[in-house]
């Protein structure tokens with residue numbers, strides 16, 4: 162919190178709505194008092210992410226993550242707290258006061274801004290080169306051969322890096338930019354004897370954007386015979402290859418609208434799909450599809466379809482991504498093209514209409530996975546068992562209903578009985594990880610009196626008033642309970658009520674944050690439940706107090722007894738009788 166002005170954070174907390182923030186990334190449906198959606202933080206197929214508008218908190222009952230709007234943004238977009246504050250401010254259209262950032266953060270931001278500015282200048286430069294009547298001819302002719310239209314060229318601001326050593330370097334220096342920044346951009350490579358030369362020469366240029374449509378890198382395809390055929394910008398503070406998706410800002414609105422994303426492997430594949438009207442297409446940048454990229458898309462699309470080359474490298478790449486989809490709990494389908502076809506050429510060959518039909522017929526990821534492993538397995542029992550061994554771990558991670566479906570399918574393909582396959586599955590180990598996590602969380606929840614008190618404080622509006630005046634010193638003993646309890650009393654003191662958003666902000670430990678959110682989101686059936694929960698709790702507290710007094714009384718009685726029957730002893734014994742009566746009274750109505 163150090164560098165953020167408290168009042169600005171307060172302003173954000175009070176003006177933001179967690180439901181509208183989260184539903185930017187995850188479709189939410191109203192269910193009772195909560196909104197439910199598929200959790201983006203763990204693999205799942207049935208929604209366990211609960212978002213509560215009234216309390217302005219979220220919690221996932223699957224993986225246990227929970228907190229307020231900042232917690233969500235920090236985890237979803239992997240941001241620091243100050244970054245999450247900025248992100249939220251931007252979303253709400255509120256200007257961030259400059260004092261919000263520390264000096265280092267400001268320097269970092271400035272560096273990023275300057276690098277992006279250099280990239281934007283370079284993108285414009287390359288594009289102007291492509292469009293210049295003389296100089297841009299090689300690039301334009303190449304694009305004509307690949308059947309790219311003017312519209313696509315403009316939409317993706319394609320460019321051309323001239324066949325010369327330092328045209329971009331010269332241009333950037335003329336703009337009066339800091340030479341060390343230019344070098345940091347990676348677009349100009351420094352020569353030992355001073356000066357520099359352009360990274361991209363005689364190449365067609367594909368600007369790569371982040372999702373806010375800021376140019377952060379370039380891809381370049383050679384127009385000569387140079388190797389490599391494709392060259393990318395080096396990684397930098399603004400560019401991470403494994404996290405970037407080519408075409409994301411162009412595709413985003415359509416992905417959100419269609420609830421579907423197509424993923425291809427190359428720039429031209431991506432452009433070709435856009436050109437044929439499949440504007441929900443993005444491409445990886447010459448690396449295997451990674452978890453970060455899937456995560457980027459999974460909140461926005463219900464379905465991801467991989468469209469890969471028909472060659473064996475394409476099949477291998479598709480097969481590798483199965484594990485990632487599984488881990489991320491995303492339902493995906495795979496369209497593998499015929500051998501020797503790539504999406505770019507294939508679309509021009511079959512046309513958009515035919516391709517749309519084929520997309521609808523693309524196979525679920527798991528079917529593809531099984532086909533690849535079970536194809537060509539001989540009738541030999543050893544071979545069949547080996548094939549089974551290979552696919553079992555993947556089948557094991559599926560939800561029960563799906564598992565049953567695929568066990569049947571495997572049984573048919575390998576001519577093995579379903580019972581035998583199920584036995585092997587069980588032998589492999591117990592339930593899937595998600596179920597185990599859920600169980601763990603259930604086990605962790607509310608054990609003992611201290612957590613029941615915290616639960617009441619979190620869930621029952623009238624509880625703070627009636628519980629916080631009790632002497633709870635002796636009850637709150639566990640380290641974590643004490644932390645939460647302290648934060649609760651602090652919040653009530655400062656805000657005059659139990660404001661959950663504030664409470665969560667005050668807890669630094671994410672496990673505790675999640676736990677608090679989980680408790681706060683459980684619902685009572687009606688108000689009578691709340692009242693009786695509270696009554697029971699108060700009664701228990703009173704009983705404990707009586708027992709404590711009884712114990713110390715007993716000690717005093719034993720001390721007195723050594724001195725014979727005194728009047729003090731008589732008084733003590735009387736009080737003991739009183740306490741016993743009180744205890745009985747308290748216990749009596751509890752029994753019925």
Ligand SMILES: [Zn+2]
Nearest residue numbers: 200203221224
């Ligand atoms: Zn989760």
